[in-house]
Amino acid sequence: MDPHQNSRPDLLAALEARTAKAGVIGLGYVGLPLAMSIARAGFTVLGFDIDPDKISHIDAHKSYIDAVPDAVLAQEHSAGRFAATCDFARLAECDVIAICVPTPLTRHRDPDLSYVENTCRLIAETLRPGQLIVLESTTYPGTTEEVMKPILEATGLVAGRDFYLGYSPEREDPGNRDFETSTIPKVVAGDGEQASELMKAFYGAVVKTIVPVSGTRTAEAVKLTENVFRAVNIALVNELKLVYDAMGIDIWEVIDAAKTKPFGYMPFYPGPGLGGHCIPIDPFYLTWKSREFDQPTRFIELAGEINTAMPRHIIERLAEALDRKSGVALSRARVLIIGLAYKKNVPDIRESPSLRLMEILLERSAEVAYHDAFIAEVPRTREYGHLKGRRSVDLTQAIVSGFDAVVIATDHDQIDYAALASWAPLLIDTRNAFARRDIVSERIVKA
Structure with a gap:
């Protein structure tokens, strides 16, 4: 027996x-x-x-x-x-x-x-x-x-x-x-x-x-499908943002109007890149496994390329705005990043595009600081260990006005955006945070 x-x-x-x-x-x-x-x-x-x-x-x-x-x-x-x-x-x-x-x-x-x-x-x-x-x-x-x-x-x-x-x-x-x-x-x-x-x-x-x-392979594929769906659609709207921006069209206004359609459309929103433990990573698990079956994943890989490139696009927009509005070169600029977390109202920095933004700015010889009430200090990470120990700065008029530009990377709800708009000489808004609050200023640049 x-x-x-x-x-x-x-x-x-x-x-x-x-x-x-x-x-x-x-x-x-x-x-x-x-x-x-x-x-x-x-x-x-x-x-x-x-x-x-x-x-x-x-x-x-x-x-x-x-x-x-x-x-x-x-x-x-x-x-x-x-x-x-x-x-x-x-x-x-x-x-x-x-x-x-x-x-x-x-x-x-x-x-x-x-x-x-x-x-x-x-x-x-x-x-x-x-x-x-x-x-x-x-x-x-x-x-x-x-x-x-x-x-x-x-x-x-x-x-x-x-x-x-x-x-x-x-x-x-x-x-x-x-x-x-x-x-x-x-x-x-x-x-x-x-x-x-x-x-x-x-x-x-x-x-x-x-x-x-029916089986574990199917269950594993379900999770990947959910996150590939999001990654691809976010990449699409990020690409549309670049196209419409060149045409002088506000992507946020387009999305707000498009989502009034009660069928056949689901809103996704652009941003400074992808963060979190799932969407930036999971699609690559599928592309890697697909090679075993000689199946191309061009669509997924292209989406990854677009989303990965977004932080560098934001920095280019920042450099252009600094040059145009104040004549300050990025290499001599003091830049404040608002939001270190990958999404608003959480203390989670996994794969956060804010870390990449900070790294690129340092590579370009800019002086960089950040504010995030949820993250007092940058912890050690696998890819950004050199940022460890940097601490969040306070948001006061004296501190904010001392920077050449402020980049809204994560739109935490508790931020006083009206105060920021009055204190900062230049604001790069990657989340449409100011327009959603009906705050208008010629110093605000959408990116």
């Missing part, structure tokens, strides 16, 4: 009774909200992270993620439904393990799956029969089967018999108060019929709506 044949029924029963223990690896923007949703659904959750500071914050009931209020964290932690640790040996305690680790790009814009691979090796050290292992990180189709499964099966345990594999892409939207993890429809898929059944049982207990698909 196969000693493992009852592992799936036992796990299914535990999931249905909510007596199964869940583990979440990676307690960042995806992992911590997911852990809270699982705990609030009635499961016991153990969070894992390599950063001891995060564990200390959790133990002190101090959330470092905007989507998780301190009160919610304190409630689940105090009730014993959630705890966090750096001790990965405790993965053996967990019946379900969700992986929420980064999937960045290398310098050559190839997928970097080292975080996923290293996490799977850690799981393999304590892997036991009856566990469900789920990947939530965004990746290319085939990762669950081609990368995760071989690492885990090297233990001698067999997927689909001893343990089970699944994929469910994260759908977090930092700063969006209209949705939370439990209310966003969740795409779920298992590696085989039994794994699919377990995936539906687990996530069906955690979120309001699940969307089962």
Whole structure:
């Protein structure tokens, strides 16, 4: 008799009774909200992270993620439904393990799956029969089967018999108060019929709506499709901005009028470039994988080129405006960047175009500073380590008027735009922030 044949029924029963223990690896923007949703659904959750500071914050009931209020964290932690640790040996305690680790790009814009691979090796050290292992990180189709499964099966345990594999892409939207993890429809898929059944049982207990698909490759493709759609449409409107600007047409006015059409149109907006952990990165996972099948992805790659080029376009517009309005060369200019975060009202700088804007300005010998109430100091990043330690400056008349130009890179709501318009000698608005507030000045240049 196969000693493992009852592992799936036992796990299914535990999931249905909510007596199964869940583990979440990676307690960042995806992992911590997911852990809270699982705990609030009635499961016991153990969070894992390599950063001891995060564990200390959790133990002190101090959330470092905007989507998780301190009160919610304190409630689940105090009730014993959630705890966090750096001790990965405790993965053996967990019946379900969700992986929420980064999937960045290398310098050559190839997928970097080292975080996923290293996490799977850690799981393999304590892997036991009856566990469900789920990947939530965004990746290319085939990762669950081609990368995760071989690492885990090297233990001698067999997927689909001893343990089970699944994929469910994260759908977090930092700063969006209209949705939370439990209310966003969740795409779920298992590696085989039994794994699919377990995936539906687990996530069906955690979120309001699940969307089962036929397999993990399909689920992986769903996430990429969502973000490729956005990347391509943002690239399109960025290109239209350049074209219409040359014609003397305001792209923002065009979009406002076009979106009144009740069918056949969806508004996307231009900006200084793409930021965040998904849209600037995910399309390249698909272009990389498509080479294996000799399939070109010209449309996606062109979109990437357009979006990547936007920060340099903004700097060129700034240089032109400085020369035309004040006669100051960019190399001698003092420039203030408003907003370091990649989107408004969040403390998230991942892939932020503001970092690239600062880098280009420094390359052009300009003096650069920034203001962002959400980010007091530039942290260390993979690509912009030389910016680490720069601190946000205050927005006072004396400080702002001392710069030759102010660039609105991120349109945080709490900024006093009327004051900026009166204090700054030149304003480069990449977000249409002033026009949306009916602030008019000849010193404002849209870019």
